[in-house]
Amino acid sequence: MGLCIYLNGEFITDKKLAVTSIYDHGFLYGDGIFEGIRVYNGRIFMFEEHMKRLYDSAKSLALTIPMSIEELSEITMETVRRTGYRDAYIRLVVSRGEGDLGLDPRKCGRPSIYIIADSIQLYPKEKYDVGLTIVTCSTRRNSPDVLCPQVKSLNYLNNILAKIEVNRAGADEGLMLNPRGYVCEATADNIFTIKNGTMFTPPPFVGVLLGITRQCVLDIAEKFGIKVIERNMVVHDVYVADEVFLTGSAAELIPVINVDDRIIGDGKPGPVFKKLLAEFREMTKHRGAPVYD
Numbered sequence: 162m163g164l165c166i167y168l169n170g171e172f173i174t175d176k177k178l179a180v181t182s183i184y185d186h187g188f189l190y191g192d193g194i195f196e197g198i199r200v201y202n203g204r205i206f207m208f209e210e211h212m213k214r215l216y217d218s219a220k221s222l223a224l225t226i227p228m229s230i231e232e233l234s235e236i237t238m239e240t241v242r243r244t245g246y247r248d249a250y251i252r253l254v255v256s257r258g259e260g261d262l263g264l265d266p267r268k269c270g271r272p273s274i275y276i277i278a279d280s281i282q283l284y285p286k287e288k289y290d291v292g293l294t295i296v297t298c299s300t301r302r303n304s305p306d307v308l309c310p311q312v313k314s315l316n317y318l319n320n321i322l323a324k325i326e327v328n329r330a331g332a333d334e335g336l337m338l339n340p341r342g343y344v345c346e347a348t349a350d351n352i353f354t355i356k357n358g359t360m361f362t363p364p365p366f367v368g369v370l371l372g373i374t375r376q377c378v379l380d381i382a383e384k385f386g387i388k389v390i391e392r393n394m395v396v397h398d399v400y401v402a403d404e405v406f407l408t409g410s411a412a413e414l415i416p417v418i419n420v421d422d423r424i425i426g427d428g429k430p431g432p433v434f435k436k437l438l439a440e441f442r443e444m445t446k447h448r449g450a451p452v453y454d
């Protein structure tokens with residue numbers, strides 16, 4: 162029991178043996194897609210949503226995943242089952258496959274499927290208690306008319322460039338804007354603000370990935386009767402918010418207490434955030450597709 166990797170038909174438990182062709186266009190051109198999925202308490206959280214998003218990303222790239230969503234879901238299940246882990250992180254990658262040194266995807270035979278089921282690297286607990294310091298990055302988020310952010314592609318270069326800025330600034334995370342300067346999201350997380358009890362988050366068309374955790378938060382807010390407005394925001398709106406937090410499959414809900422040296426609220430994770438996080442954690446305990454009998 163331990164890490165398990167599915168690689169084009171084989172289950173591999175030794176990381177060193179999980180190797181692929183350097184002619185894979187996923188490697189040569191970032192031509193492929195991925196999902197990052199959590200397993201909580203023996204259940205794959207929001208599994209159907211992640212699988213649907215994967216197949217939508219594939220469709221957008223005219224990449225035909227060589228099996229049905231049901232088959233790939235079952236193989237993903239089996240990969241997790243073989244780890245024996247009750248809490249895990251799944252990285253599901255589909256690339257265009259092995260081709261030649263030209264761009265032409267027709268030269269690639271069959272798309273490659275890689276599933277990594279590994280133990281989860283949690284964010285340090287104190288980050289949830291103390292909150293993150295973030296900075297606005299000069300690297301802009303992809304424009305939807307260039308590469309739609311709904312496609313969770315293997316090309317994350319803008320986000321990586323933003324992360325390099327974050328590291329240079331000694332911050333925890335970065336705020337990415339769209340080419341017009343509207344707030345989009347962090348480098349791999351969506352953003353929410355709270356002002357006078359109302360919750361705000363950037364709308365889809367501004368150029369954000371419609372995160373699955375983002376949708377969970379919208380659902381929880383509805384359940385609690387919290388008013389939510391999806392609208393364009395500028396950095397000023399973030400600076401003057403009462404609360405700011407990020408959401409993502411890996412980060413879950415994580416508070417932000419400093420943005421470009423502006424202290425958010427009283428500099429501590431706020432009450433709305435705490436309430437939402439508690440409900441989210443509750444949700445992860447019993448929701449999801451069971452891996453084990």
Ligand code: PXG
Nearest residue numbers: 197349350351370372373374375409410411
């Ligand atoms: N925005 C972007 C750009 C993302 O890549 C999210 C928001 C949050 O989406 P979900 O569906 O996870 O709530 C993502 C998440 C990781 C990892 O290690 C995750 C992402 C990208 C890179 C790494 O978990 N995507």
